[in-house]
Amino acid sequence: MFNRRERLALLCLTAALAVGSVAALADYWAPHSLEEFRVVRSAVAVEVVEVEPEPLSVDVNRASVVDLQRLPSIGPKTAARIVDYRQQQGAFAAPEDLLQVRGIGAATYEKLKPFLRVE
Numbered sequence: 001m002f003n004r005r006e007r008l009a010l011l012c013l014t015a016a017l018a019v020g021s022v023a024a025l026a027d028y029w030a031p032h033s034l035e036e037f038r039v040v041r042s043a044v045a046v047e048v049v050e051v052e053p054e055p056l057s058v059d060v061n062r063a064s065v066v067d068l069q070r071l072p073s074i075g076p077k078t079a080a081r082i083v084d085y086r087q088q089q090g091a092f093a094a095p096e097d098l099l100q101v102r103g104i105g106a107a108t109y110e111k112l113k114p115f116l117r118v119e
Contacts, residue, residue: 078103
């Protein structure tokens with residue numbers, strides 16, 4: 001009816017069921033005997049501390065493509081354009097110079113403005 005593997009699997013499942021049943025009965029008849037195996041929720045005090053993330057600030061003259069992608073509204077293509085523009089035109093003199101990069105308009109620049117610095 002069952003092949004050798006199936007019989008072995010049934011034997012393992014039956015053994016696991018038997019062990020679980022014995023533990024449940026022992027817990028029912030003598031709860032103190034399994035006390036050391038219980039999970040005590042209040043045993044460890046956990047303090048939850050909310051931390052404000054540091055504001056992101058990116059130097060557009062030193063930032064890599066990966067760093068630039070952390071900025072709002074900047075994806076991989078726009079980040080690559082910023083780096084390419086910087087390599088071709090030289091360092092940005094002011095954050096507003098990002099408006100010269102294709103894909104960055106006034107609305108995008110306004111979102112980026114708080115996060116930009118030029119050093």
